[in-house]
Amino acid sequence: MKFFTLIMVALVRLAVAMPAYESLIGLSEREINEFVARNGIAPIPNPPEPLRAGQNGLKLVNDAAHPFKTQGTDEIRGPCPALNTLANHGYLPRSGVARPDQIVTAVMEGLNLGNDFAKFLTYQAFLMNGNPLTNLMSIGMKTPLTGQDPPKPAQVGGLSQHGTFEGDTSMSRVDAFFGDPAAFNQTRFNDLLAYATKYGVNGTYDVTAASELRYERLQDSIATNPQLVFTSPRILSAYSEAVFPTVYFVDGRLNNRQLTQQAATSFFAMQRMPQDFHRQPAPVSFEVIEPLTGKLFKDHPFVPGVNHGKNNYIEMPQTPAVSDFCGIYRDIALRVIPEQYPRPTGPLKDAIKKNLVFLYGAVSFQHNCTQVFPYGK
Ligand code: HEM
Known part of the structure; x- marks a missing residue:
C-alpha cells in the first residue's frame, strides 16, 4: 500500500x-x-525510508x-x-x-x-x-x-x-588497461575461487580469503598495469566490495560469513541468486562492513597511489586513506x-x-x- x-x-x-x-x-x-x-x-x-520492523x-x-x-x-x-x-x-x-x-x-x-x-x-x-x-x-x-x-x-x-x-584491481574483472573493466572475466574469477580453496574455511570465500585476494589483486596490478590508479574514492569501494560477498551473498539462514564456491559462482558468473536464496536476517550496514574492511587493511596496509609505468607505484599519502571515511566523502563532494x-x-x-x-x-x-x-x- x-x-x-x-x-x-x-x-x-x-x-x-x-x-x-x-x-x-x-x-x-x-x-x-x-x-x-x-x-x-x-x-x-x-x-x-528503511524497511519497516516486521518487514526487514x-x-x-x-x-x-x-x-x-x-x-x-x-x-x-x-x-x-x-x-x-x-x-x-x-x-x-x-x-x-x-x-x-x-x-x-x-x-x-x-x-x-x-x-x-x-x-x-x-x-x-x-x-x-x-x-x-x-x-x-x-x-x-x-x-x-x-x-x-x-x-x-x-x-x-x-x-x-x-x-x-x-576502478582497478577488481576481483572478477580486468583493469581497464587490459580490456573491458565491466565484463565478467573467468580467469580473474578463477583466482577468487583458488583463494577460497587455499585460505577459506572449508574452501569458502570468507574474510581471510578476501583479505589475501585483495592484497594479491593490488600487488598484481602494481606489477602489470602501467596505468594503475588506486586512490580515493576507488580504494574504499575496492575494500568494501571484497567483503560484501562474505555478507550479502551468504544465505541469511546460515549467515556464517562463509560463501560457498557454488553460491559465489551463481552470483558472479551467472548473475543469479542461488535456488531458495534467503537474504540477511536483519539490515546490514556500516557497523558490520567497516570492521571487516578494517581487518583487510590491518592484514595488508597500503598507501594510496598510482603507477607511473609497471612496478613503479608512486604513493600519494596526501590523499585520503581507506580508513578516512569522512575524508573520502569530502573528496567525492x-x-x-x-x-x-x-x-x-x-x-x-x-x-x-x-x-x-x-x-x-x-x-x-x-x-x-x-x-x-x-x-x-
Ligand atoms: C547499492 C548500490 C551499488 C552500487 C551503485 C554498486 C556499484 C558497483 C560498481 C560501480 C562496481 C565496480 C567496481 C569495480 O570493481 O571496478 C561494483 C562492484 C562490486 N559490487 Fe557493487 N554496487 C552496489 C551494491 C552492491 C551490493 C549490495 C553488493 C553486495 C554483494 C555489491 C557487490 C559488489 C562486488 C562484490 C563488486 C566487485 C566486483 C569485482 O571486483 O569483480 N555491490 N559495484
Missing part, C-alpha cells in the same frame, strides 16, 4: 512538473523511466515474484555482480536503467542492505555516473536511455565508466563531482545539490562527517 501511495505521489509530481503529453497512469516503471528520459527534467523523489527480516528473495531471466539483447548489465543479479530477478528494472531510489529499494529488499549504507553506495555512484536531470543511471555502459546529457565535462557514463566508481560539474546552473545545479544532500544524509547517521557544500548552501 505504501509503495502504491509513493508511486501515485511520484506520478502526480511528474505530471505537475512536466507537460502532460500523455497519461503515465498504468505505465510500468520502465516506461515511466523512458518517458522521463525523453522529456528532460524529472522530479527527484526523496530517498526511500529473513526472507526468501529468489521467489516466484522475482523469477530469474537472462538479460535481453537490449538490456544493460555492468561491473557490479549484485546489481546485475537484482536486475536479472526484476528487483531493478530489467532494462538496467534505474532511478537512484529504485536502486536503494532493490538492495534493501533483495539483499537487506541497511538504508544508510544503500544510500551511501547509490548516491555517490549516481552523482558520478548518473544523469541528474532525468534522475536515471545505467548500471552498465553509457546509453541514450538515460536521456540527454548535461554539458561536458559531465560524463553520465553509467557504472561501467572507468575512473569513477569503477569537493573534487570528484566538481570535476564533472565545475559550474552547473539552474535545474542541473539544483538536482546535484539535492543529491549531495542525500549523500550527506547517508554519511551523517553513523559517521560524524562535517557537511561540505561545493556549490554553496
Whole structure:
C-alpha cells in the first residue's frame, strides 16, 4: 500500500512538473523511466525510508515474484555482480536503467542492505555516473536511455565508466588497461575461487580469503598495469566490495560469513541468486562492513597511489586513506563531482545539490562527517 501511495505521489509530481503529453497512469516503471528520459527534467523523489520492523527480516528473495531471466539483447548489465543479479530477478528494472531510489529499494529488499549504507553506495555512484536531470543511471555502459546529457565535462557514463566508481584491481574483472573493466572475466574469477580453496574455511570465500585476494589483486596490478590508479574514492569501494560477498551473498539462514564456491559462482558468473536464496536476517550496514574492511587493511596496509609505468607505484599519502571515511566523502563532494560539474546552473545545479544532500544524509547517521557544500548552501 505504501509503495502504491509513493508511486501515485511520484506520478502526480511528474505530471505537475512536466507537460502532460500523455497519461503515465498504468505505465510500468520502465516506461515511466523512458518517458522521463525523453522529456528532460524529472522530479527527484526523496530517498526511500528503511524497511519497516516486521518487514526487514529473513526472507526468501529468489521467489516466484522475482523469477530469474537472462538479460535481453537490449538490456544493460555492468561491473557490479549484485546489481546485475537484482536486475536479472526484476528487483531493478530489467532494462538496467534505474532511478537512484529504485536502486536503494532493490538492495534493501533483495539483499537487506541497511538504508544508510544503500544510500551511501547509490548516491555517490549516481552523482558520478548518473544523469541528474532525468534522475536515471545505467548500471552498465553509457546509453541514450538515460536521456540527454548535461554539458561536458559531465560524463553520465553509467557504472561501467572507468575512473569513477569503477576502478582497478577488481576481483572478477580486468583493469581497464587490459580490456573491458565491466565484463565478467573467468580467469580473474578463477583466482577468487583458488583463494577460497587455499585460505577459506572449508574452501569458502570468507574474510581471510578476501583479505589475501585483495592484497594479491593490488600487488598484481602494481606489477602489470602501467596505468594503475588506486586512490580515493576507488580504494574504499575496492575494500568494501571484497567483503560484501562474505555478507550479502551468504544465505541469511546460515549467515556464517562463509560463501560457498557454488553460491559465489551463481552470483558472479551467472548473475543469479542461488535456488531458495534467503537474504540477511536483519539490515546490514556500516557497523558490520567497516570492521571487516578494517581487518583487510590491518592484514595488508597500503598507501594510496598510482603507477607511473609497471612496478613503479608512486604513493600519494596526501590523499585520503581507506580508513578516512569522512575524508573520502569530502573528496567525492569537493573534487570528484566538481570535476564533472565545475559550474552547473539552474535545474542541473539544483538536482546535484539535492543529491549531495542525500549523500550527506547517508554519511551523517553513523559517521560524524562535517557537511561540505561545493556549490554553496
Ligand atoms: C547499492 C548500490 C551499488 C552500487 C551503485 C554498486 C556499484 C558497483 C560498481 C560501480 C562496481 C565496480 C567496481 C569495480 O570493481 O571496478 C561494483 C562492484 C562490486 N559490487 Fe557493487 N554496487 C552496489 C551494491 C552492491 C551490493 C549490495 C553488493 C553486495 C554483494 C555489491 C557487490 C559488489 C562486488 C562484490 C563488486 C566487485 C566486483 C569485482 O571486483 O569483480 N555491490 N559495484
